[in-house]
Amino acid sequence: MKILVCISKTPDTTAKIAFTDNNTKFATDGVQWIINPYDEWYALVRAIELKEKDPSTVLHLVTVAGADTDPVIRKALALGGDEAIRVNADSHDSFYIAAQIAEVAKQGNYDLVFTGRETIDYNGSSIGGMVAELLNLPYVALATKFDLNGTTATITREIEGGEEICEASLPLVVSCQKGMAEQRIPNMKGIMGARTKPLKVVEPAATDALTTIVGFELPPAKAGVKLIPADNPAELVRLLHEEAKMI
Amino acid sequence: MSVLIYIDQADGHVKKASLEALSYGAKVAAQLGTTAEGVVLGTVTEDLAALGKYGVKKIHHVSNDTLNHFDAQVFTAVIAQAVTAANATVVIFSNNVDGKAIAPRLSARLKAGLVSGAVALPDTSNGFVVKKNVFSGKAFANIGLNSAIKIISLNPNSYKVEAGEGTAEVAALNATVEASKVKVTKVNKVTGEVPLSEAEIVVSGGRGLKGPENWGLVEELAHLLHAATACSRPVADVHWRPHHEHVGQTGLAIAPNLYIAIGISGAIQHLAGVNRSKVIVVINKDPEAPFFKAADYGIVGDAFEVVPKIIEAVKKLKGVA
Numbered sequence: 001m002k003i004l005v006c007i008s009k010t011p012d013t014t015a016k017i018a019f020t021d022n023n024t025k026f027a028t029d030g031v032q033w034i035i036n037p038y039d040e041w042y043a044l045v046r047a048i049e050l051k052e053k054d055p056s057t058v059l060h061l062v063t064v065a066g067a068d069t070d071p072v073i074r075k076a077l078a079l080g081g082d083e084a085i086r087v088n089a090d091s092h093d094s095f096y097i098a099a100q101i102a103e104v105a106k107q108g109n110y111d112l113v114f115t116g117r118e119t120i121d122y123n124g125s126s127i128g129g130m131v132a133e134l135l136n137l138p139y140v141a142l143a144t145k146f147d148l149n150g151t152t153a154t155i156t157r158e159i160e161g162g163e164e165i166c167e168a169s170l171p172l173v174v175s176c177q178k179g180m181a182e183q184r185i186p187n188m189k190g191i192m193g194a195r196t197k198p199l200k201v202v203e204p205a206a207t208d209a210l211t212t213i214v215g216f217e218l219p220p221a222k223a224g225v226k227l228i229p230a231d232n233p234a235e236l237v238r239l240l241h242e243e244a245k246m247i
Numbered sequence: 248m249s250v251l252i253y254i255d256q257a258d259g260h261v262k263k264a265s266l267e268a269l270s271y272g273a274k275v276a277a278q279l280g281t282t283a284e285g286v287v288l289g290t291v292t293e294d295l296a297a298l299g300k301y302g303v304k305k306i307h308h309v310s311n312d313t314l315n316h317f318d319a320q321v322f323t324a325v326i327a328q329a330v331t332a333a334n335a336t337v338v339i340f341s342n343n344v345d346g347k348a349i350a351p352r353l354s355a356r357l358k359a360g361l362v363s364g365a366v367a368l369p370d371t372s373n374g375f376v377v378k379k380n381v382f383s384g385k386a387f388a389n390i391g392l393n394s395a396i397k398i399i400s401l402n403p404n405s406y407k408v409e410a411g412e413g414t415a416e417v418a419a420l421n422a423t424v425e426a427s428k429v430k431v432t433k434v435n436k437v438t439g440e441v442p443l444s445e446a447e448i449v450v451s452g453g454r455g456l457k458g459p460e461n462w463g464l465v466e467e468l469a470h471l472l473h474a475a476t477a478c479s480r481p482v483a484d485v486h487w488r489p490h491h492e493h494v495g496q497t498g499l500a501i502a503p504n505l506y507i508a509i510g511i512s513g514a515i516q517h518l519a520g521v522n523r524s525k526v527i528v529v530i531n532k533d534p535e536a537p538f539f540k541a542a543d544y545g546i547v548g549d550a551f552e553v554v555p556k557i558i559e560a561v562k563k564l565k566g567v568a
């Protein structure tokens with residue numbers, strides 16, 4: 001069994017969101033970078049659990065990013081995984097990134113590719129589907145559970161107002177979200193071990209991006225809260241009905 | 248040339264998110280001086296011609312039993328054939344669970360640029376630029392698409408359903424349908440509840456409610472308002488409420504018309520998932536709770552005293568005994 005987990009770095013959830021260069025670039029000054037929570041808590045931890053169940057499993061991580069991402073990748077390796085591959089390119093176009101991951105996946109002949117459901121910065125939810133299409137593999141998005149029995153996977157995915165349980169044979173691509181696994185904290189042994197795990201750097205395959213970022217905008221500020229006295233909640237209901245026309 | 252809208256259905260019924268996508272697609276078509284067409288997969292019980300009132304002229308219907316179960320790979324291949332049949336240059340999806348699975352596949356297949364999570368009509372004054380949500384609702388990005396075919400995946404609750412007059416021509420599309428490799432074995436629907444992602448009103452509870460036994464307040468208010476229920480992350484983490492109710496940066500991002508937060512502090516990660524709600528009401532006993540800064544209406548008070556009074560007032564308003 002060979003598993004590939006896609007890892008992205010994202011700004012810390014409390015990072016200040018601001019832009020520079022005439023609102024065309026995210027202002028990275030002072031920003032702490034973390035592993036995208038969906039990639040870490042759900043995709044990576046579930047893959048580690050599968051490896052713990054079947055220690056012959058080979059677990060690789062892949063990221064498409066510049067060298068400044070190496071510390072984040074080492075953090076992921078501290079949780080688990082045998083080695084990481086970094087495709088040395090900086091891009092925010094999902095298709096470009098997916099094409100690089102698909103190339104790595106093809107070369108490595110993986111049985112299973114895991115991604116997080118989306119990154120918390122670009123919120124694309126696109127990489128998994130694109131990689132699956134480029135590899136011509138089945139894709140289950142927004143999975144909340146994943147179990148393996150030999151080469152048959154049983155997967156639960158979110159649907160509107162419920163969940164759907166399905167079966168598929170490996171190889172396949174899955175995007176992971178809450179329910180898949182519980183967040184883990186790396187231990188000292190993991191952190192020490194991660195330093196010596198291989199981090200291979202490969203050059204990107206020639207691919208054209210399909211989108212460009214023209215610019216960013218911040219949402220308009222709220223006008224301010226209208227406070228209603230606690231002894232008169234009926235006034236809130238009146239305002240929601242007559243002023244906001246919401247109920 | 249046309250704008251093709253993917254009409255998502257479940258159990259034969261067109262989803263609300265698809266009506267938004269239809270209305271949006273019709274507007275994009277008008278903007279480009281072309282027509283809007285739709286594509287539906289699987290058996291439908293609804294009158295498809297009637298969808299013409301949302302502005303689509305023609306609906307391509309592929310009815311094949313294989314398509315009554317969702318498989319992103321199979322669906323993508325069929326939709327690609329509809330793109331050819333409609334000679335579409337723009338394809339619209341709803342950015343819902345199925346849209347998130349198919350739109351990226353179609354993008355890679357057709358080498359068509361994708362904007363997922365669009366929140367506004369494209370700006371075609373200089374190229375083709377679509378505004379989308381980024382940083383989990385904390386900002387927007389304007390994305391330029393240069394490919395011959397362009398795909399837009401529209402965030403639910405971002406575009407108003409616009410119904411007018413008209414009927415659509417319904418044409419059977421004779422598409423090649425591959426065998427599905429993903430076998431659906433079971434569907435568990437939470438019946439009777441409003442799905443959170445589609446809800447216009449959401450009532451949400453946080454750790455301030457002290458324990459799962461107190462959720463009757465949230466549920467009763469939600470029921471009266473035909474609202475969905477949601478919660479903050481710690482509430483789902485300790486299993487007071489199911490995981491699928493967790494909203495925020497690492498849960499579901501929602502944009503209802505009205506979001507009522509009870510006993511939730513309004514941490515930045517929580518706000519990220521809900522700040523696109525049109526009106527936010529906060530009930531919290533701490534006047535310093537950060538949520539008040541993001542709210543439209545607020546009550547500083549104890550939820551256990553305030554919420555029952557709100558329930559009474561809503562009952563009076565709705566004429567419920």
Ligand SMILES: Cc1cc2nc3c(=O)[nH]c(=O)nc-3n(C[C@H](O)[C@H](O)[C@H](O)COP(=O)(O)OP(=O)(O)OC[C@H]3O[C@@H](n4cnc5c(N)ncnc54)[C@H](O)[C@@H]3O)c2cc1C
Pocket residue numbers: 013037452453454455456478479480481482493494495496497498509510511512513514515516517520530531532533536548549550551
């Ligand atoms: C990486 C990361 C990702 C995260 N993602 C998310 C996410 O997606 N969603 C999310 O929600 N959180 C998320 N969090 C957690 C977030 O930081 C907060 O811890 C969480 O939102 C707090 O939940 P809460 O408001 O329910 O609880 P608390 O912060 O404990 O707040 C409880 C509130 O209830 C009020 N209260 C208490 N008693 C009463 C009463 N009787 N009547 C009225 N009010 C009362 C208190 O004044 C307080 O404001 C994330 C954190 C991290 C680090």
